Amino acid sequence: MTDHFSTKSRLAAFALAMVIGAFVSAGAAQAQSAVDEGRKLAFDRGKGNCLTCHVIKGGDLPGTIGPELVDIKSKYPKREDLVAILHDETLRNPLTVMPPFGRNRILTEKEINAVVDFLQTL
């Protein structure tokens, strides 16, 4: 009985572990794919095109108008601040050169989130 129970519970625990593991790795894969998507958008001339104005690790021939995109997580601990800057930086700084990616629909909300995921890895 004890044995039977323990086998059963061990099986259950194993199954649970498998399920959790699958979730975690799926979550990690999703996060990774968002980061990759964000990087692609950041370098894409037709989309985010961040590289045109900012130095970004891994990007060739960056522009110099904006600040280097580095240590983003320590500079902007709050994710929503980054989203706001990408959405429409003119609200914070009317003279900014930065295009209002959200307001002018250059990027979708999902794309902005992917770029933010990428920025947070820098």
Place this chain on the structure above:
Amino acid sequence: MKLRSAIYLASAALSLALLTLASTLPSDAADKVDPVADAKAFKKFFTDKFPKVKLEDFVNGPYSMNEDLYRQWQEKEQFPPYEFSLEMGKEMFSKPFKNGKTYADCFENGGIGVRQNYPYFDAKEGKVITLELALNRCREANGEAPYSYVRDEMAALTAYMAFTSRGKPMDIKIPDDPRALAAYEAGKEYFYTRRGQLNFSCATCHVQSPGERIRAEILAPALGIVNAMPIYRSEWSGMGTTSRRFTTCNSQIRGVPLSPQDDEYRNVEYYLSYVSNGLPISGPGARP
């Protein structure tokens, strides 16, 4: 009596306050179009920003922005990429129209050394006349079809006319005519107004960011930018007129370009040329 004097005092105080307010508000000064002050402030902005660049060197665009590029420019000038266009322009300029007349008949001094006077304000029409426009009008007046404003023929003609005017200081006049001032002001407004999906004005790149790079390209200062027109651009692998530059700038910021020589483009060229007065004509130019 007491009440009356109180009212009198109060109204006197109020009008004094209004007077003070009126004199502190800059509305009068701001509303007044003052091209002379504009041009002075415009030049000062650039010379303050780039203290090492000589005023007359701003006409070399990105090549004026650092020493390495300046050297590149000097090397480029040994075998200028606009040479073919210049040759073509010279030949076109001297070849008579079917009616026997030539371009020289349409312009002061036979069209030689007059680039610095364009655009000018035409009092009869009440509008700005650019060199490109004047060239096509000359053609049409002589029974020839006008050229495309953005293609090689127009670039060649303006290249030749600029070349014969090299070194002459830009000399744009704003006559004492409210319509001329209005055209200037409209051009200035266009220059500083943000537009397009990217939300850029001309000034965003060429006043706020000259000398900075967008990817590998160096942004040119607005001061003297028209003095170098037309330009050979390596990126275009060919020549470009002022019209081509304006329309492609508008496309690049994901705006809808106006038609070449639209009133607004004529006005912005008028503004931009006026504030570059005194700087030498350097066209045709070469750009990366």
